[in-house]
Amino acid sequence: MCVDCGCGKPPGIPEPHETATISLFQNLHQQNQDLAAHNREHFRSSGTLVLNLMSSPGAGKTALLEATLRTLQKNHRCAVLEGDLETELDAQRIRALDIPVVQITTGSTCHLDAQLVHKALHSMNLAEIDILFIENVGNLVCPASFDLGQHLDIVLLSVTEGDDKPAKYPVMFRTADLLVISKLDLLPYVGDFRIDRAENFLRDLASSAPIISLSARSGLGLDEWLAWVHAQKAKSSVDGAMAVENGGTG
Amino acid sequence: MHELSLCRSLLHQTLEVAARHRAVAVTALRLQIGPLSGVEPELLKTAFPLAAAGTIAESAVLNLTATCIEVYCKSCNTRCQATPSRLCCATCGSCSTQLVSGDELMLESVELTLDQPSAIQCP
Ligand SMILES: Nc1nc2c(ncn2[C@@H]2O[C@H](COP(=O)(O)OP(=O)(O)OP(=O)(O)O)[C@@H](O)[C@H]2O)c(=O)[nH]1
Ligand SMILES: [Mg+2]
Ligand SMILES: [Zn+2]
Ligand SMILES: [Zn+2]
Ligand SMILES: [Zn+2]
Numbered sequence: 001m002c003v004d005c006g007c008g009k010p011p012g013i014p015e016p017h018e019t020a021t022i023s024l025f026q027n028l029h030q031q032n033q034d035l036a037a038h039n040r041e042h043f044r045s046s047g048t049l050v051l052n053l054m055s056s057p058g059a060g061k062t063a064l065l066e067a068t069l070r071t072l073q074k075n076h077r078c079a080v081l082e083g084d085l086e087t088e089l090d091a092q093r094i095r096a097l098d099i100p101v102v103q104i105t106t107g108s109t110c111h112l113d114a115q116l117v118h119k120a121l122h123s124m125n126l127a128e129i130d131i132l133f134i135e136n137v138g139n140l141v142c143p144a145s146f147d148l149g150q151h152l153d154i155v156l157l158s159v160t161e162g163d164d165k166p167a168k169y170p171v172m173f174r175t176a177d178l179l180v181i182s183k184l185d186l187l188p189y190v191g192d193f194r195i196d197r198a199e200n201f202l203r204d205l206a207s208s209a210p211i212i213s214l215s216a217r218s219g220l221g222l223d224e225w226l227a228w229v230h231a232q233k234a235k236s237s238v239d240g241a242m243a244v245e246n247g248g249t250g
Numbered sequence: 251m252h253e254l255s256l257c258r259s260l261l262h263q264t265l266e267v268a269a270r271h272r273a274v275a276v277t278a279l280r281l282q283i284g285p286l287s288g289v290e291p292e293l294l295k296t297a298f299p300l301a302a303a304g305t306i307a308e309s310a311v312l313n314l315t316a317t318c319i320e321v322y323c324k325s326c327n328t329r330c331q332a333t334p335s336r337l338c339c340a341t342c343g344s345c346s347t348q349l350v351s352g353d354e355l356m357l358e359s360v361e362l363t364l365d366q367p368s369a370i371q372c373p
Contacts, residue, residue: 018363018364019277019361019362019363019364020271020273020361020362020364021359021360021361021362022267022271022359022360022361022362023358023359024263024267024357024358024359024360025356025357025358025359026263026356026357027354027355027356027357028256028259028260028263028281028355028356028357029259029355030259030263031259031262032259109252109255110252111252141288142252142288144288145252145287145288145289145355146252166335167335168335170286170334170335170337171286171287171288171334171353174286174337201335203345204335204336204337204338204345205335205336205337206321206337206338206345206346206347206348206349208346
């Protein structure tokens with residue numbers, strides 16, 4: 001049988017055959033997913049935990065990194081991959097802290113993809129990085145659809161954006177492993193942002209992700225964030241060791 | 251919007267199949283798109299001719315099927331339909347559900363015009 005073309009005719013019998021419908025059932029993101037798997041293999045072999053930060057433009061991704069990288073650096077060797085449409089500005093802010101950083105400028109593309117990340121990986125020494133933060137392009141839509149090979153997704157929602165964003169951007173929020181409510185110091189000025197309402201909208205997406213409210217400016221909630229990152233790193237190291245053990249016996 | 255870059259991978263996959271079958275034209279593509287795929291079907295339809303211009307797929311018709319969102323409820327063991335912003339169980343109200351369908355972005359089939367009868371290659 002000709003399995004490829006679905007014409008139902010045995011192979012090798014030439015017959016007038018004008019059109020054919022070929023069944024494929026292929027994921028359109030397959031190419032990206034294959035590359036993401038390749039990236040994940042790099043991360044596994046170097047023992048690097050990779051956290052992908054996503055949010056709308058200006059929700060405070062870089063500010064959160066700036067406020068906590070130095071503290072994290074005391075226990076873990078950190079590095080940052082910065083994704084932006086244009087400019088090196090975010091990379092410069094991280095570099096000012098003496099943290100290794102690579103800037104990816106995507107030009108007209110509104111999200112990072114596995115290929116862009118892969119290219120950047122080969123310009124850093126992963127073996128010397130315990131935790132790699134990827135700051136995705138500020139955008140609540142596309143970045144959610146492109147697997148980069150990261151282990152966990154962190155979505156930031158600043159209080160000035162409104163507490164209904166999880167309901168309006170379900171594709172982004174439903175798969176978040178952590179929701180960070182940022183710019184908590186501005187909460188009194190905004191007035192109508194309710195953390196419990198943001199949480200309800202998130203739970204409606206069948207998400208059980210933890211929520212951490214913080215302010216990179218005032219420092220409120222940063223300890224909880226740091227504890228979460230430490231815990232993920234500890235967990236990934238245990239998982240990694242187990243995977244090595246299992247691989248050794250199997 | 252990344253519909254144009256998505257169209258490029260759609261085109262890439264399509265032309266690969268077409269080449270394997272030595273097709274002279276691609277006449278139609280059938281896709282399944284879920285409301286949680288992050289893709290706007292209308293934008294995809296608009297972007298495809300731009301991506302496909304000058305290729306044998308340039309006049310292909312895009313047939314898009316929108317799939318439904320369906321969740322499986324772990325609390326009451328049922329499957330039911332849901333909406334993008336509320337993925338909880340319609341029967342018991344529990345939000346410990348799993349997405350069964352609704353996020354697909356799938357090239358289901360392509361329709362080709364073949365050159366010669368003998369052009370069909372079966373491995
Ligand atoms: N008041 C207050 N302002 C903040 C806080 N975090 C960030 N900002 C301000 O918000 C603006 C944007 O912050 P960034 O850290 O650049 O945001 P971003 O998400 O990295 O932005 P993009 O990379 O462009 O998407 C800056 O003016 C920050 O100073 C915060 O916790 N409190
Ligand atoms: Mg930034
Ligand atoms: Zn995009
Ligand atoms: Zn590689
Ligand atoms: Zn139920």
